[in-house]
Amino acid sequence: MSEDRYKKGLEMLKIMNPASYQxxxxxxxxxxPDMARFVAEFPYGDIxxxxxxxxxxxxxITVAAITALGTAPLQLKSHIKGAxxxxxxxxxxxxxxxxxAVYAGFPAGLNGLYTAKEVFEDLDE
Amino acid sequence: MSEDRYKKGLEMLKIMNPASYQxxxxxxxxxxPDMARFVAEFPYGDIxxxxxxxxxxxxxITVAAITALGTAPLQLKSHIKGAxxxxxxxxxxxxxxxxxAVYAGFPAGLNGLYTAKEVFEDLDE
Amino acid sequence: MSEDRYKKGLEMLKIMNPASYQxxxxxxxxxxPDMARFVAEFPYGDIxxxxxxxxxxxxxITVAAITALGTAPLQLKSHIKGAxxxxxxxxxxxxxxxxxAVYAGFPAGLNGLYTAKEVFEDLDE
Amino acid sequence: MSEDRYKKGLEMLKIMNPASYQxxxxxxxxxxPDMARFVAEFPYGDIxxxxxxxxxxxxxITVAAITALGTAPLQLKSHIKGAxxxxxxxxxxxxxxxxxAVYAGFPAGLNGLYTAKEVFEDLDE
Amino acid sequence: MSEDRYKKGLEMLKIMNPASYQxxxxxxxxxxPDMARFVAEFPYGDIxxxxxxxxxxxxxITVAAITALGTAPLQLKSHIKGAxxxxxxxxxxxxxxxxxAVYAGFPAGLNGLYTAKEVFEDLDE
Amino acid sequence: MSEDRYKKGLEMLKIMNPASYQxxxxxxxxxxPDMARFVAEFPYGDIxxxxxxxxxxxxxITVAAITALGTAPLQLKSHIKGAxxxxxxxxxxxxxxxxxAVYAGFPAGLNGLYTAKEVFEDLDE
Numbered sequence: 001m002s003e004d005r006y007k008k009g010l011e012m013l014k015i016m017n018p019a020s021y022q023x024x025x026x027x028x029x030x031x032x033p034d035m036a037r038f039v040a041e042f043p044y045g046d047i048x049x050x051x052x053x054x055x056x057x058x059x060x061i062t063v064a065a066i067t068a069l070g071t072a073p074l075q076l077k078s079h080i081k082g083a084x085x086x087x088x089x090x091x092x093x094x095x096x097x098x099x100x101a102v103y104a105g106f107p108a109g110l111n112g113l114y115t116a117k118e119v120f121e122d123l124d125e
Numbered sequence: 126m127s128e129d130r131y132k133k134g135l136e137m138l139k140i141m142n143p144a145s146y147q148x149x150x151x152x153x154x155x156x157x158p159d160m161a162r163f164v165a166e167f168p169y170g171d172i173x174x175x176x177x178x179x180x181x182x183x184x185x186i187t188v189a190a191i192t193a194l195g196t197a198p199l200q201l202k203s204h205i206k207g208a209x210x211x212x213x214x215x216x217x218x219x220x221x222x223x224x225x226a227v228y229a230g231f232p233a234g235l236n237g238l239y240t241a242k243e244v245f246e247d248l249d250e
Numbered sequence: 251m252s253e254d255r256y257k258k259g260l261e262m263l264k265i266m267n268p269a270s271y272q273x274x275x276x277x278x279x280x281x282x283p284d285m286a287r288f289v290a291e292f293p294y295g296d297i298x299x300x301x302x303x304x305x306x307x308x309x310x311i312t313v314a315a316i317t318a319l320g321t322a323p324l325q326l327k328s329h330i331k332g333a334x335x336x337x338x339x340x341x342x343x344x345x346x347x348x349x350x351a352v353y354a355g356f357p358a359g360l361n362g363l364y365t366a367k368e369v370f371e372d373l374d375e
Numbered sequence: 376m377s378e379d380r381y382k383k384g385l386e387m388l389k390i391m392n393p394a395s396y397q398x399x400x401x402x403x404x405x406x407x408p409d410m411a412r413f414v415a416e417f418p419y420g421d422i423x424x425x426x427x428x429x430x431x432x433x434x435x436i437t438v439a440a441i442t443a444l445g446t447a448p449l450q451l452k453s454h455i456k457g458a459x460x461x462x463x464x465x466x467x468x469x470x471x472x473x474x475x476a477v478y479a480g481f482p483a484g485l486n487g488l489y490t491a492k493e494v495f496e497d498l499d500e
Numbered sequence: 501m502s503e504d505r506y507k508k509g510l511e512m513l514k515i516m517n518p519a520s521y522q523x524x525x526x527x528x529x530x531x532x533p534d535m536a537r538f539v540a541e542f543p544y545g546d547i548x549x550x551x552x553x554x555x556x557x558x559x560x561i562t563v564a565a566i567t568a569l570g571t572a573p574l575q576l577k578s579h580i581k582g583a584x585x586x587x588x589x590x591x592x593x594x595x596x597x598x599x600x601a602v603y604a605g606f607p608a609g610l611n612g613l614y615t616a617k618e619v620f621e622d623l624d625e
Numbered sequence: 626m627s628e629d630r631y632k633k634g635l636e637m638l639k640i641m642n643p644a645s646y647q648x649x650x651x652x653x654x655x656x657x658p659d660m661a662r663f664v665a666e667f668p669y670g671d672i673x674x675x676x677x678x679x680x681x682x683x684x685x686i687t688v689a690a691i692t693a694l695g696t697a698p699l700q701l702k703s704h705i706k707g708a709x710x711x712x713x714x715x716x717x718x719x720x721x722x723x724x725x726a727v728y729a730g731f732p733a734g735l736n737g738l739y740t741a742k743e744v745f746e747d748l749d750e
Contacts, residue, residue, distance in 0.1 A: 024735070031742045032719050034300075035726070035734070042292050043227045043731060050284075052220040057185060060178075061221055064186035065193035065228045068480075070571030071695030072732035074739075094532050095177040096186055101535070102168045103190045105443075105479045106543060107572035109535065110524070114574075117531045149485070156492045157469050159550075160476070160484065167542050168481060175534075193730075195321030196445030197482035199489075219282050226285070229730045230693075231293060232322035234285065235274070239324075242281045293727045302720040307685060310678075311721055314686035315693035315728045318605075320446030344407050345677040346686055351410070352668045353690045355568075355604045356418060357447035359410065360399070364449075367406045409675075417667050418602045425659075427595040432560060435553075436596055439561035440568035440603045470552040471561055477543045478565045570696030594657050601660070606668060607697035609660070610649070614699075617656045 006037060009045030016048065016055065016085055020078040059083035064096050067112035068104035076112070080119045090120055131162060134170030141173065141180065141210055145203035184208035189221050192237035193229035201237070205244045215245055256287060259295030266298065266305065266335055270328035309333035314346050317362035318354035326362070330369045340370055381412060384420030391423065391430065391460055395453035434458035439471050442487035443479035451487070455494045465495055506537060509545030516548065516555065516585055520578035559583035564596050567612035568604035576612070580619045590620055631662060634670030641673065641680065641710055645703035684708035689721050692737035693729035701737065705744045715745055 013021045021040070028036040048058055059082050066076045083093055093116050101109025138146045146165070153161045173183055184207050191201045208218055218241050226234030263271045271290070278286040298308055309332050316326045333343055343366050351359025388396045396415070403411040423433055434457050441451045458468055468491050476484025513521045521540070528536040548558055559582050566576045583593055593616050601609030638646045646665070653661040673683055684707050691701045708718055718741050726734030 027739060027742065028735075031745065032723060032738050035723050035738060038292075038296065038723075038726070039731060039735075042288075042296075046288065046292075047224055047227055050220060050223070052216045053185075053224075057182060057217075058220075058224060060182060061186055061189035061224060062228055064190045065225060066732060068190035069193055069229065069695070069730075069732075070569075072730075072736060074736065075732040091177045092182075095175060095183075098175070098532060098535050098538075099172055099178075099183060099186060100190060101480075101538070102172055103187055103480045103482060104194065105483075105569075105572075106477055106539060107566065107569075107575040108480075110528075110539075111572060111574065113532050113535060114527060117527065120531065152489060152492065153485075156495065157473060157488050160473050160488060163473070163476070163542075163546065164481060164485075167538075167546075171538065171542075191482060194445075194480075194482075195319075197480075197486060199486065200482040223282060223285050223288070226288070227731055230319075230322075230726075230728045230733075231289060232316060232319075232325040232728060233730075235278075235289075236322060236324065238282050238285060239277060242277065245281065297724055297727055300720060300723070302716045303685075303724075307682060307717075308720075308724060310682060311686055311689035311724060312728055315689045315725060318690035319693055319729065320444075341677045342682075345675060345683075348407060348410050348413070348675070349672055349678075349683060349686060350690060351413070351605075352672055353605045353607060353687055354694065355444075355608075356414060356602055357441065357444075357450040358605075360403075360414075361447060361449065363407050363410060364402060367402065370406065413667075413671065417663075417671075421663065421667075422599055422602055425595060425598070427591045428560075428599075432557060432592075433595075433599060435557060436561055436564035436599060437603055440564045440600060443565035444568055444604065466552045467557075470550060470558075473550070474547055474553075474558060474561060475565060477547055478562055479569065570694075598657060598660050598663070601663070605694075605697075606664060607691060607694075607700040610653075610664075611697060611699065613657050613660060614652060617652065620656065 005041040005045035007045075008049055009040035009043075012044040012048050013040060016044070016059070017078060017082040020081060055086040056083070056088050059086055059088060060092065060096055063093060063112075064100060067097055067100045067115075068108055070104065070108045070111060073111075073115055076115050077119050080116055081123075084123070090116075130166040130170035132170075133174055134165035134168075137169040137173050138165060141169070141184070142203060142207040145206060180211040181208070181213050184211055184213060185217065185221055188218060188237075189225060192222055192225045192240075193233055195229065195233045195236060198236075198240055201240050202244050205241055206248075209248070215241075255291040255295035257295075258299055259290035259293075262294040262298050263290060266294070266309070267328060267332040270331060305336040306333070306338050309336055309338060310342065310346055313343060313362075314350060317347055317350045317365075318358055320354065320358045320361060323361075323365055326365050327369050330366055331373075334373070340366075380416040380420035382420075383424055384415035384418075387419040387423050388415060391419070391434070392453060392457040395456060430461040431458070431463050434461055434463060435467065435471055438468060438487075439475060442472055442475045442490075443483055445479065445483045445486060448486075448490055451490050452494050455491055456498075459498070465491075505541040505545035507545075508549055509540035509543075512544040512548050513540060516544070516559070517578060517582040520581060555586040556583070556588050559586055559588060560592065560596055563593060563612075564600060567597055567600045567615075568608055570604065570608045570611060573611075573615055576615050577619050580616055581623075584619075584623070590616075630666040630670035632670075633674055634665035634668075637669040637673050638665060641669070641684070642703060642707040645706060680711040681708070681713050684711055684713060685717065685721055688718060688737075689725060692722055692725045692740075693733055695729065695733045695736060698736075698740055701740050702744050705741055706748075709748070715741075 025036045062079045097112035150161045187204045222237035275286045312329045347362035400411045437454045472487035525536045562579045597612035650661045687704045722737035
């Protein structure tokens with residue numbers, strides 16, 4: 001069954017963000033391969049597969065939280081891409097960032113927008 | 126025009142959470158009434174009135190961010206009520222809290238759930 | 251196998267902190283019973299059972315991190331009890347709190363000490 | 376010389392906030408008396424005695440930082456009293472709180488104002 | 501009147517930090533020009549124009565808060581420059597950073613100092 | 626006696642991390658040499674010299690706290706090196722990082738692992 005969670009997680013990641021997960025696996029290969037497995041199993045196998053919220057909303061609340069915390073620019077980039085992959089628009093992501101200025105301060109909102117800009121420009125190239 | 130922002134904010138607050146705003150105004154009356162005005166004008170007049178995200182999504186990303194930050198239980202309660210007021214279900218709010226465990230840690234997710242429980246129980250009485 | 255993770259987690263919780271987990275389960279029963287299961291499965295079934303660090307060190311790093319973050323007094327209490335349950339001394343916990351003043355500021359260290367004091371006094375009654 | 380730092384700290388605390396320090400000492404007496412000494416020696420003996428910023432500004436930046444972090448309401452109360460003790464006005468403290476909404480979010484600013492209100496009301500009784 | 505807030509904000513920014521605002525506008529132009537307007541209107545038009553605190557103190561509490569939060573190096577640089585523009589000395593900024601070690605931990609204070617050093621060196625070239 | 630604290634701190638730093646302290650001193654030389662002295666005196670002279678926790682545990686709780694806070698990559702690197710210097714294994718450090726995912730979120734744990742990887746690779750060269 002644990003095998004199932006991993007498989008379910010990988011399937012979810014295929015929809016949401018296969019490139020970021022590949023990169024994460026490569027980064028962790030030598031140092032903590034179990035952690036790569038945990039990422040597939042728990043967030044993607046257990047949580048994103050749950051009912052009750054569609055994937056678009058799940059990605060937008062993740063983008064909101066990481067922007068508000070302001071400590072994980074790498075993961076923010078990866079979830080902005082994930083949000084676009086599941087059908088969110090650029091405008092929706094921008095609106096999340098602007099709203100975060102209210103709850104986590106203007107610097108958090110601005111840094112969120114700068115990260116989004118970087119992701120959008122990468123995708124346009 | 127500033128008058129307009131205030132009016133637009135109050136109208137938005139009537140839809141979203143009039144009771145919480147009344148309480149905020151009462152709390153700030155003697156010490157910082159301008160801050161109550163700023164709350165109506167900027168978050169509610171300028172931000173929640175914007176296009177690009179519906180009110181349900183706006184409240185869920187706010188609930189997510191405040192849960193992740195973990196420093197504002199009073200405002201979390203108020204936005205859980207706001208989320209319900211604009212049509213979010215209890216299940217959706219619970220899902221946001223569970224997902225926050227992934228991005229801000231299990232204690233943040235659990236405390237979000239305990240706060241949601243308190244709000245739901247208050248409403249049931 | 252998922253059943254295994256849950257069982258392994260419950261066994262670990264029996265050693266570490268059965269009372270806190272019982273309380274957590276009771277709190278989540280009506281609102282998010284799956285989250286109680288996730289807590290047993292992931293932190294306790296997957297992480298605390300890992301080799302590489304003994305349980306005493308695992309509890310002290312958890313106490314350190316929660317004290318530094320400063321946002322989860324309930325979970326801090328629970329992990330101070332857990333640390334004592336797996337054999338840490340009160341003195342060790344106090345030393346963790348004092349050291350946190352260096353890395354997260356004096357208020358974080360002081361609030362950690364006040365929480366520890368509360369737990370120690372509860373246990374002495 | 377360490378004796379000197381402690382004495383200098385206590386003298387500074389006599390000016391800034393003797394009541395809060397007495398309370399801190401009482402709280403730590405049984406559990407971590409060294410930490411009470413460290414508080415007198417380092418923040419008050421080493422830092423607040425430095426040239427380059429007057430005591431009013433030192434208290435206002437402390438109030439700002441603790442309000443922005445949002446994790447230490449006890450210490451926030453104590454430094455609001457300290458700010459008043461060294462000559463800051465209530466209006467100045469209120470302005471700090473309002474400005475923190477910009478850099479740490481509206482909930483942080485509002486919670487700062489509610490704490491200030493509580494302190495002011497205590498002092499008026 | 502909203503036009504007024506924008507104008508008032510731009511005038512304040514001309515005094516405080518025109519170069520940083522120009523850069524912010526350029527960065528947001530393609531992605532979220534409204535956010536650039538909000539920055540001029542709310543922090544600079546509504547807040548920094550208020551009575552009750554002089555501009556030097558307003559910049560020092562902002563520098564303190566951003567240093568304590570530790571999540572916004574770009575905005576910290578910009579406000580160190582802003583503080584110097586309104587008449588704060590380098591020594592005052594250094595003192596703010598050192599004091600933040602007490603309230604947000606030594607790493608926060610040290611990183612604040614390293615950022616200040618970078619700004620001072622840029623200005624000296 | 627203050628002289629003593631400084632000497633005791635330097636001796637401790639010789640054991641724990643002389644290279645990082647040399648770099649810190651060089652960085653602060655022109656801007657805030659007192660801060661370099663405070664670092665030797667307070668964390669290293671007063672705290673790490675205390676009984677009650679061995680140096681390995683002291684470094685692991687520091688690594689845990691800085692990883693959880695997520696705001697000080699430079700200091701995280703330096704304390705990973707310090708942990709290795711006092712006898713912690715790479716495996717122990719990796720376990721701390723993985724466990725932090727539980728208490729501070731997966732991004733915090735992952736970024737801790739990436740930083741550890743960087744340090745390990747530097748040491749292997």
